[in-house]
Amino acid sequence: MYRALLDLLPIHWFFKLLLVIIILAGVSFFCFTTLFPYIVDFIPYPFGNLGFEEAVAQ
Amino acid sequence: MDIIAQRWLISRGFINTRTWGCYTNEIRKKQRPTWQELTLGSKIMAILSDLLFTAAFLILLYILWQLYWTAVPAYYDQKELVSRSEWDMPEDVTKAAQPLDYMPCDKINGKASYERVWGVDWQKEYDLNWKEPTEIKSMIGRVYVPKFGADFVHNLVQGTDKEIVLDRQGFGHYESTVMPGCVGNFAAAAHRDGYGAPLGDVEKIKVGDSLIVRTRHYWYVYSTTGYKIVQPEQGDVLLPVPGDSTAKPTKRLLTYTTCHPRWSMDQRYILQGEFKYWAEVKSGVPQELLDVGLKLEN
Structure with missing residues (x-):
């Protein structure tokens, strides 16, 4: 599918490769700085105040 | 690459033109069907496989982020806190x-x-x-x-x-x-x-x-x-x-x-x-x- 889309672009293969690299780098940067830090909050992590501290308090 | 060399490599089986290795448009057009030529089933499979590869890529990125990239902001946060501290x-x-x-x-x-x-x-x-x-x-x-x-x-x-x-x-x-x-x-x-x-x-x-x-x-x-x-x-x-x-x-x-x-x-x-x-x-x-x-x- 992606290759078919790239075939539609009337540019040299080198620029297609460049475009793919730029898109992958952009996606990676977005994931690393925005998306993943956001979604990680929804993953339960039994540590910190939910772990030993509560056990000690009890 | 020279077209004769390419054809020699292909004829000896060094390059599998069905999956990869079509260096010129001439060969590519002969060997690989265009998107329009694909059947509906092939199109669905192509889309599905691309989506799965995308998901795999994102999961790989997530693992890299969790294991390695998270150290980067942590390092700079610690450095910043140290720079604000006036210690002996x-x-x-x-x-x-x-x-x-x-x-x-x-x-x-x-x-x-x-x-x-x-x-x-x-x-x-x-x-x-x-x-x-x-x-x-x-x-x-x-x-x-x-x-x-x-x-x-x-x-x-x-x-x-x-x-x-x-x-x-x-x-x-x-x-x-x-x-x-x-x-x-x-x-x-x-x-x-x-x-x-x-x-x-x-x-x-x-x-x-x-x-x-x-x-x-x-x-x-x-x-x-x-x-x-x-x-x-x-x-x-x-x-x-x-x-x-x-x-x-x-x-x-x-x-x-x-x-x-x-x-x-x-x-x-x-x-x-x-x-x-x-x-x-x-x-x-x-x-x-x-x-x-x-x-x-x-």
């Missing part, structure tokens, strides 16, 4: 610190010991009762482990909140435990993997290895006495006398907690140490850190 520096960073001949946290004239030890009003500096912190404004100290080399240093801040403490500052001090050097159990938590993994190699620390905490004015040097692997709900390892809730503490202990096994959260690895000596930062750097080549910089 040794007069000579190559000189061994002189152990003090009295013990930390002892009561002087009936006054709370930490005020003297820290040289600051502890209650004002750190609100010990905070429950929902939103920002770390100051640190208790910095943690050194000579076994991990001169480059190993992480911040130690109050509390064990995952998001603002453990994910960003390295070590978090359990609020229910005493401060470094005091009689009782000084306990701190840190990640085993991800976010810089301060205790990623905790299993390499053996009995007798030094564990060092530096505060604004003092070095506290502990010696490793052993380790335990416990269940997450076994909080008694943090008691002033670990495992005994009624005993009166007489020793100055240290406890570092982290996840176990590595890459898992099933259990907790408990590293235990006992106080060896303490020294003023101004007097120098602990010999244990000089031995591994620490060049102290603020």
Whole structure:
């Protein structure tokens, strides 16, 4: 599918490769700085105040 | 590549033109159907496979982020907090610190010991009762482990909140435990993997290895006495006398907690140490850190 889309672009293969690299780098940067830090909050992590501290308090 | 060479490679089977290796448009057009020529089933399979590859790529990115990239913001957050702290520096960073001949946290004239030890009003500096912190404004100290080399240093801040403490500052001090050097159990938590993994190699620390905490004015040097692997709900390892809730503490202990096994959260690895000596930062750097080549910089 992606290759078919790239075939539609009337540019040299080198620029297609460049475009793919730029898109992958952009996606990676977005994931690393925005998306993943956001979604990680929804993953339960039994540590910190939910772990030993509560056990000690009890 | 020369067209004759290409055809020779293809004829000998070195290049499989059905899957890859179509170097010229001429060959590509003959060997590979266009998108329009694909049947509906092939189109669906093509889209599905591309989506699966995309998902695999994102999952790979997530793993890389969790294990390695999270160390980057943690490193800069710690560096930023250090840059905001005005701490003592040794007069000579190559000189061994002189152990003090009295013990930390002892009561002087009936006054709370930490005020003297820290040289600051502890209650004002750190609100010990905070429950929902939103920002770390100051640190208790910095943690050194000579076994991990001169480059190993992480911040130690109050509390064990995952998001603002453990994910960003390295070590978090359990609020229910005493401060470094005091009689009782000084306990701190840190990640085993991800976010810089301060205790990623905790299993390499053996009995007798030094564990060092530096505060604004003092070095506290502990010696490793052993380790335990416990269940997450076994909080008694943090008691002033670990495992005994009624005993009166007489020793100055240290406890570092982290996840176990590595890459898992099933259990907790408990590293235990006992106080060896303490020294003023101004007097120098602990010999244990000089031995591994620490060049102290603020």
